[in-house]
Amino acid sequence: MAEKTGASSALEDISDAELLNLESEHLARSGGRPDAAKDVAAGGTLAAGSEPGPGPSPARKRKRKRDLSGRSPMERCCRRYLKVTEVCGQSWCELQVLYGFEYPLVLKAEKERAEVKAGASIHLAREREVHDVVQVCVVTREDRQAVKFLNLLGMISALQTGCCVRELPAIGMLEGVFMVGVIDELRYSDKGELVLNELKTRRHKSLPSEAQAKGHRLQVGLYKLLFDGMVRGSLSRDQVVEHLELRLERALGPGVLEHARNLGFRVAAFGDVLDLLLVNLKYCELPCIDLLRLEYCHQGSGDIVGSQDVPFDEDQLRAQLRHYLSFWFGQREPRGVDIEDAWKCRMCSYAEHCEWRRGSSQGSVTVHTDKKLK
Numbered sequence: 299m300a301e302k303t304g305a306s307s308a309l310e311d312i313s314d315a316e317l318l319n320l321e322s323e324h325l326a327r328s329g330g331r332p333d334a335a336k337d338v339a340a341g342g343t344l345a346a347g348s349e350p351g352p353g354p355s356p357a358r359k360r361k362r363k364r365d366l367s368g369r370s371p372m373e374r375c376c377r378r379y380l381k382v383t384e385v386c387g388q389s390w391c392e393l394q395v396l397y398g399f400e401y402p403l404v405l406k407a408e409k410e411r412a413e414v415k416a417g418a419s420i421h422l423a424r425e426r427e428v429h430d431v432v433q434v435c436v437v438t439r440e441d442r443q444a445v446k447f448l449n450l451l452g453m454i455s456a457l458q459t460g461c462c463v464r465e466l467p468a469i470g471m472l473e474g475v476f477m478v479g480v481i482d483e484l485r486y487s488d489k490g491e492l493v494l495n496e497l498k499t500r501r502h503k504s505l506p507s508e509a510q511a512k513g514h515r516l517q518v519g520l521y522k523l524l525f526d527g528m529v530r531g532s533l534s535r536d537q538v539v540e541h542l543e544l545r546l547e548r549a550l551g552p553g554v555l556e557h558a559r560n561l562g563f564r565v566a567a568f569g570d571v572l573d574l575l576l577v578n579l580k581y582c583e584l585p586c587i588d589l590l591r592l593e594y595c596h597q598g599s600g601d602i603v604g605s606q607d608v609p610f611d612e613d614q615l616r617a618q619l620r621h622y623l624s625f626w627f628g629q630r631e632p633r634g635v636d637i638e639d640a641w642k643c644r645m646c647s648y649a650e651h652c653e654w655r656r657g658s659s660q661g662s663v664t665v666h667t668d669k670k671l672k
């Protein structure tokens with residue numbers, strides 16, 4: 299069955315690009331000028347845990363109980379923004395996404411899986427095809443974000459000159475939530491259309507099941523909304539500072555200052571880099587994305603398994619997003635998988651303690667699941 303062979307988990311396909319971004323959060327490009335197209339990897343002097351992240355405390359109760367405090371999941375999970383991949387993960391199983399926050403060590407182990415890492419290294423190799431990589435030492439969260447924004451400035455210049463860019467950070471407000479993502483690739487077609495190409499690596503030489511493809515379509519659609527918003531100048535200083543919890547006046551570290559200087563930028567504090575970015579986005583006159591494409595590549599051989607163009611219907615996409623966000627706003631309870639998708643539980647790391655699967659919410663799910671798993 300396609301679902302069983304093609305879908306070891308939602309994580310396998312959905313998050314490899316952003317996993318790469320997570321693992322090399324200090325990656326930077328040096329393309330601050332049209333002729334510059336070097337990548338920069340930070341030195342990684344940021345000590346693990348030295349900067350408080352937006353995630354939840356690891357010390358959570360094993361069994362999730364209905365929260366009666368009146369706080370929404372956004373508040374309970376201490377989130378000021380969501381990643382695109384987190385929202386896309388909801389299309390696979392919403393409860394699985396929530397368990398990812400409640401059991402962070404399980405999620406970390408998932409990301410260590412060989413196939414997820416293989417996907418990340420394929421993305422890194424492809425990125426290096428269009429950018430060189432250099433090291434930049436980062437110390438603070440503002441340093442790290444400044445390097446990302448300097449990367450983005452370089453990519454704006456590269457796109458203006460008709461070049462291809464990879465691993466482009468995309469951020470902005472969507473339906474009341476600040477969202478962040480990483481676009482795999484943007485390039486111009488022969489007809490001059492701006493094409494977003496999202497690479498998905500596959501363990502098997504097959505196209506994904508519909509259950510996975512649904513999340514992929516949502517992902518590229520959200521990337522388009524974010525990118526289009528940025529180049530239309532909708533991103534504001536206050537949104538970035540408030541949602542990413544950054545201090546404008548914070549002085550940049552020596553590594554970032556040197557990197558910025560090498561790119562030709564005279565900056566001193568994080569706010570200087572943010573202002574540079576916002577002005578450049580406002581006046582860049584880049585087009586919105588014309589075409590969304592998914593490309594599936596076999597992990598073992600690197601062969602292209604297939605590609606699909608994705609239709610874009612903004613109203614439908616925003617309605618779908620509002621539905622997923624209503625959970626984060628606390629307007630409804632999270633959902634596990636539907637009965638016909640109970641096969642997903644078989645490969646879920648949280649199955650052991652999943653209340654949905656155990657049938658506390660829907661007794662029939664457990665019965666149906668067990669039947670399928672025999």
Ligand code: SF4
Pocket residue numbers: 391392393394397634635642643644646647648649650652653654655
């Ligand atoms: S066991 Fe099934 S319902 Fe529960 S989180 Fe995993 S996939 Fe979702």
